[in-house]
């Protein structure tokens with residue numbers, strides 16, 4: 001099933017390439033560094049001069065062991081963390097230079113879906129208000145006008161419109177994650193970052209959300225970044241994969257070529273996946 005998704009994703013890339021739309025990066029990160037002060041007075045280098053580019057309609061995977069700097073990188077792209085040095089360009093314009101209306105527009109263009117979205121939801125808010133909250137925050141909608149818009153986005157993510165009146169605790173983890181995707185979509189972004197967004201879900205739910213994301217990407221020409229520990233998921237969803245190790249990008253490889261990756265750390269990462277797979281197979285037998 002995952003292999004099938006991969007084919008669909010690659011087709012999207014190929015069709016974009018044939019239209020000549022892969023020339024200018026939608027997002028570009030140049031020599032990005034982030035250091036955090038340590039209690040002993042030293043500095044922790046969470047990102048050490050990371051550079052990469054991402055094109056419209058593309059899906060980029062970022063993998064690496066815990067603590068290698070993936071979330072720090074994502075937070076800098078989201079402007080939730082200030083880089084220590086380096087530059088981030090959105091549509092060819094330096095993000096840090098945008099102010100006022102342009103900065104707001106920039107915030108609208110990049111949205112993020114986290115692993116446990118239910119923690120970010122206010123338990124007293126209905127699903128309609130949760131989905132439309134970004135519109136309230138941007139002054140694009142008045143409270144009380146949410147239902148029709150929420151229903152449209154609920155249906156877009158494969159949920160019945162009646163979910164609009166529910167509360168977060170009245171939904172399953174998979175349904176909550178679909179609501180989180182609807183909430184990310186409501187501002188009509190260009191780029192969506194997924195930080196372990198499907199890791200906590202059952203494999204079959206993960207698979208249906210993966211299909212939904214591929215469908216939405218095709219329909220809306222969305223650009224995705226996936227941060228995940230699950231290499232099989234990354235391989236099926238992405239065009240390219242960046243492998244991070246101790247704050248650095250040690251390898252960049254086409255997702256289809258991931259098994260041929262050369263860096264010793266990437267090979268170790270892949271071996272670990274195959275060992276887990278073999279272990280699972282043994283249990284099944």
Ligand SMILES: Nc1ncnc2c1ncn2[C@@H]1O[C@H](COP(=O)(O)OP(=O)(O)OP(=O)(O)O)[C@@H](O)[C@H]1O
Pocket residue numbers: 036037044046064065066067068069070071072073
């Ligand atoms: N606000 C912070 N203050 C100090 N150190 C931080 C801060 N945020 C992250 N770090 C440190 O920076 C390094 C990179 O953390 P980061 O969360 O980016 O890793 P990660 O690759 O996303 O890990 P995981 O896969 O476990 O989420 C870690 O050593 C972490 O402890």
